Amino acid sequence: MSHRVGIYTPSLSLGGGGEKHALALGAALSRRAEVTFYSRSSVDLEHWGRYFHLDLAGCRVVQLPGPDIPMRATLRLGMAKERYWAARDRRDYLFLKAQRPDVFINFAYESLMPSPVSRAGYVCMFPPALTRKVGLRQASERLARHMGLPSGSEAVRSYPRIFANSAFTGRWVNRLWGRPVDGYLHPPCDDFLDHEVEKERRILSVGRFFPWSSEPHHHKRHDVMIEAFRHMDDLHSQGWELELIGTVAPVPQHQAWVEHLQDLAGGAPVRIRTDVSHRELRLAVAQASLYWHATGFGTDAEIHPVSQEHFGIAVVEAMGAGAVPIVHGSGGPAEIVQSGRDGYHWSTPDQLIERSRAVVRNPQLRGQIAQAARRRYLDFSPAAFAAEAEALLDSILEVPA
Secondary structure (H helix, E strand, O other): OOEEEEEEOOOHHHOOHHHHHHHHHHHHHOOOEEEEEEEOOOOOHHHHHHHHOOOOOOEEEEEOOOOOOOHHHHHHOOOOHHHHHHHHHHHHHHHHHHHOOOEEEEOOOOOOOOOOOOOEEEEEOOOOOOOOOOOOHHHHHHHHHHOOOOOHHHHHHOOOEEEEOOHHHHHHHHHHHOOOOOEEOOOOOOOOOOOOOOOOOEEEEEOOEOOOOOOOOOOOOHHHHHHHHHOOHHHHHOOOEEEEEOOEOOOHHHHHHHHHHHHHHOOOOEEEEOOOOHHHHHHHHHHOOEEEEOOOOOOOOOOOHHHOOOOOHHHHHHHHOOOEEEEEOOHHHHHHOOEOOOEEEEOOHHHHHHHHHHHHHOHHHHHHHHHHHHHHHHHHOHHHHHHHHHHHHHHHHOOOO
């Protein structure tokens, strides 16, 4: 008998990494279940299937009721965001309860909506504080109860199974929610290995471009990498270049940040590419010899864990293509990369420079580390993801209906 699985993904139309993660789970589970995505807006699954190279033929989308009012609009209307969020959670909860899926999986970022059914799992990308202390949300527990919703801690307890996207996230689930995770569902990572493409003297980093500020937040720190590479004249003279690839929002401040990075590069061989197709990205990853990652630099992972990379899809995909990863030693990348075995960690720009030079100057070492990086990638390959998805569903099905 096929089970009806509902996956709650309100922002599915955004098509980001989290949405790809949810879609991949649906594609994997559709081999043995009827999968329905619950999204805030209409979604063309055929389009996203082509975009992410996923077979979504066995899945469908049901649109959640009611408009998704932008936060600025709620403020203009004089509606407190706490009341709006609580009302939205209640509306979604009642709708999903009426849908009566056999299995419910919450894949929404920082959601504190309770499960509408007993057989349920929560895939956590990073755990929100159960007290919801954001702005005026100190009073949100009382507000939630007034609107017929449980408290944050009660909402989390309504999920008999909790899964994390990484060990880093899993530790914070235990710390903030007081319970260990029941398993992991690492994001699926594409295989960019191409034996017909030769490695070039290129260091690559992939990540979205947006301004840096002194306030702790998640940031790719392209500025730090550019500054480090500017001091590597010996690599410049040998034909090495730094390539930064990422998307940039059509917002003046974001566009200005890219211009700032170009100015920061000065005359160093740094290429910044913001309009890259999937095919061009695959080629760039296949050609790269080293991969740099700097998210988390300048912030304390213990005090500001949200500012870290919680997994690191681009790091894994570069490793799969045989690039040597040199990553900031925090968050998810510090667990993916086993320093000295399949890549290296760094904590200061001087270490980033030193360890990169060591790899560049020793081609034999670079080859050995690249082979080990490829083997490490297999732990996060599509086949590994499919096995984790199967285990997730089996774990939830063990819960009494």
